[in-house]
Amino acid sequence: MTAFDLTKFKALSFDCYGTLIDWEAGIAAVLSPWAEEQGLGLADEDLLVAYAGHEAAVEREAPATLYPEVLAEAFRRTGAGLGLAVSDEWAGRLGGSVPRWPAFPDSAGALARLAERYRLIILSNVHRAGFAGSNELLRGRFDAIITAEDVGAYKPAANHFRALEETLPSLGVARGELLHVAQSLFHDHVPAKREGLPSVWIDRRHDRPGWGATPEPSGDWDYRAAYPSMAAFADAVDSAFAGT
Known part of the structure; x- marks a missing residue:
């Protein structure tokens, strides 16, 4: 996996459940x-x-x-x-x-740090009311929230990603300035690759074998880098910006 520049992005889109919420x-x-x-x-x-x-x-x-x-x-x-x-x-x-459902202990703090650098977007397989409850724990300052209820489908279908692309101009973000952040290879990294969207893997199950509640990915996937937690990803972002 080649190194890439975290400072070139202006926005991060996040899967929520599995990545931010346990x-x-x-x-x-x-x-x-x-x-x-x-x-x-x-x-x-x-x-x-x-x-x-x-x-x-x-x-x-x-x-x-x-x-x-x-x-x-x-x-x-x-x-x-x-x-x-x-x-x-x-x-x-x-x-x-x-x-x-509980938030991972590092999610709220990492989101607060990342919000100082990027526009933040939620891209989630959930309903609006469910995410609203979760965000009471996350305390995230999100510039856009796209749920399954909004797009009438669930990832790994393309609907979320098409809606995301339509949302970017209103945020002043070009497609090449967006990075997707997610845990699930099945739900997120497979469709991100299909849509040509760069991504990073938050490998929440790095210390456990198997796929847990997530199906094994059935298509091609990749990611630019992997981090064991949101805190580790936020640390990498801080280090990247410190070097600019």
Whole structure:
């Protein structure tokens, strides 16, 4: 991977859930007590792996469905795959849980530092109300917010990225001045490569094997650099600008 100049960008677009918000912890906080109630001897990681493909399938099959119902239906399918029914109460519990999903400890501080250098944009597979709740934790100063509810589809579909491109002129940002920042290779780095958008990987699972709640990427992907956390990325940005 070749070195690149972080100072040449004017804007950063962010995936939120998995990158800034710990969506795996949020999902596991519901799946784990359900599994315990059902007498399943499965660890959180096993539950996340069982869940991963179902969410992506629901998003692909019903792209206009709001995220709370995507979560609920994915939970139902996860239960069915494990040979168990998921009640409407449990499904609704996961569907309504997004605003309570925890932020990664470094997210808010890193965003505040990055906002001193760049315009910040959210590009998220979530509904507006869910992100509003999450941003109470992130305290992000975002110049644009693009959600699945806004574009009627879920990444890795192209809708978010097309809407992003249409938004840039109003922010005074040229396409070549935008860098995408994301954890998920499947949801973000595959379509970013397809759209010719440079990206950096926030590898939140660097200390764990496997893909967790995210499906394995099914297309070509790349990224300009990888960082184990948002704090590490913000540190690299600060160092780059200090050298100018």
